[in-house]
Amino acid sequence: MFEPVSITPQRFKRDKRLLYQLAVTEMDTFSMKKVFDESTPGLPERDAAVQLFHPIFITGEAITQFTDSKNQIYTRHITLKDANTGKVILQRFGPSSLSTSAAMKVSAKRGKELFKVVSNKSKCKKLKAGTRQTKAQQTFPHFHFGAWYDRFKTNLVLTGETQQTGNKDGKRPVTQFCAWFKEFAVSYIQPLVNDKGSGLCDVFRHELLERQAVHFPWACKQVRGLDDLCHSLYATISPFNGFSGTSHVDDEDADVSILVNFGQHAVLELRHYNCQIVMQPLDIVVFLSNSIYHRTLQHQAHVDAKKDPGDRLAITCFFRKALQDHKEPTNPNLLYLAKISAEEEKERKRKNKATPSEMPSAKRTSK
Numbered sequence: 001m002f003e004p005v006s007i008t009p010q011r012f013k014r015d016k017r018l019l020y021q022l023a024v025t026e027m028d029t030f031s032m033k034k035v036f037d038e039s040t041p042g043l044p045e046r047d048a049a050v051q052l053f054h055p056i057f058i059t060g061e062a063i064t065q066f067t068d069s070k071n072q073i074y075t076r077h078i079t080l081k082d083a084n085t086g087k088v089i090l091q092r093f094g095p096s097s098l099s100t101s102a103a104m105k106v107s108a109k110r111g112k113e114l115f116k117v118v119s120n121k122s123k124c125k126k127l128k129a130g131t132r133q134t135k136a137q138q139t140f141p142h143f144h145f146g147a148w149y150d151r152f153k154t155n156l157v158l159t160g161e162t163q164q165t166g167n168k169d170g171k172r173p174v175t176q177f178c179a180w181f182k183e184f185a186v187s188y189i190q191p192l193v194n195d196k197g198s199g200l201c202d203v204f205r206h207e208l209l210e211r212q213a214v215h216f217p218w219a220c221k222q223v224r225g226l227d228d229l230c231h232s233l234y235a236t237i238s239p240f241n242g243f244s245g246t247s248h249v250d251d252e253d254a255d256v257s258i259l260v261n262f263g264q265h266a267v268l269e270l271r272h273y274n275c276q277i278v279m280q281p282l283d284i285v286v287f288l289s290n291s292i293y294h295r296t297l298q299h300q301a302h303v304d305a306k307k308d309p310g311d312r313l314a315i316t317c318f319f320r321k322a323l324q325d326h327k328e329p330t331n332p333n334l335l336y337l338a339k340i341s342a343e344e345e346k347e348r349k350r351k352n353k354a355t356p357s358e359m360p361s362a363k364r365t366s367k
Helices: 008-025 098-121 135-139 168-194 202-222 300-304 334-354
Strands: 028-032 056-058 061-063 073-075 078-082 088-093 145-149 156-158 236-241 257-262 266-270 275-279 284-287 294-298 313-318
Touching: 008 073, 008 098, 078 275, 088 202, 088 275, 098 168, 098 236, 098 257, 098 313, 145 168, 168 202, 168 236, 168 257, 168 284, 168 313, 202 334, 294 300
Parallel strands: 028 078, 056 275
Antiparallel strands: 061 073, 078 088, 088 284, 145 156, 145 236, 236 313, 257 284, 257 313, 266 275, 266 294
16 A cells, blocks of 8 residues: 655755745844954954954854744844944845755855866965964965055056966966856855845945946956956955954955855954854855954864865955045056047047037129
């Protein structure tokens, strides 16, 4: 005699789908008070060895209230606001659906493979001890791909690590990695901006939409080929394995920056707010990296399990303030000047056609 088919697998799939929906619809908001500032005694801003005292640990975890199946733990998207100003300072998003999560995992695997080739074949400027990686982490290259001003804003060009001048074998891996991440941004970051139901706050959405409509097109005029390498949400990406380890603020970057986490759980520490936010693999964090001190740490569970820090791949996406302010370099790019001159000439011709000069009428003479 045939037994009825169990509905457990169907119910399991339904529950899994609901967990992703709940993460969005029940987004958790935290009001964070700034408890430290730059003058706080005993809080060296760039000392990687200093640990916060009993920090607030934010996971966003919650438990379902299903009536017809076992309750399950899930992770909500989170928003952090400054308690004094009410200003949103950070938002963390996971995959929006079960199918999106599966697709992101496939894409992330390819991205890690491509970055491994980049790390092996492409040249990278060696970091100094005072930068964002600790000495132990500096075994991992820390690249910057996209547009870059030099120190005195004399030139605005593609970074040397993007161009790989003199390193023929390193060029192709860089372009492949940039192309992969651009498509990743199209598929998984852009929807956060486009979908008003994603939970992205209005201020962040406005900043990113204005960047796409106004500032990125200006940057593309200045830097030839930028739109082939970068998505319009950013002008530079910085991929690296491991963890930053050093508290810092990106004061030259515009509002807002985007951080994507791959490979391992990580902890994002906001020092002045005395809090730590857990990031799962595939999480996307949108935050004000230019005004809050932050660093990333390996999750204690991975530390206890002695997992290799290099298993984690992080990619930060940002846009310089100078680009947002349309600050032209003192040594302008010839191709940019040529483009501007061509546009001015077209505009002059258009105006002349719209208001033709009056020709003197010919007078007939009788003989």
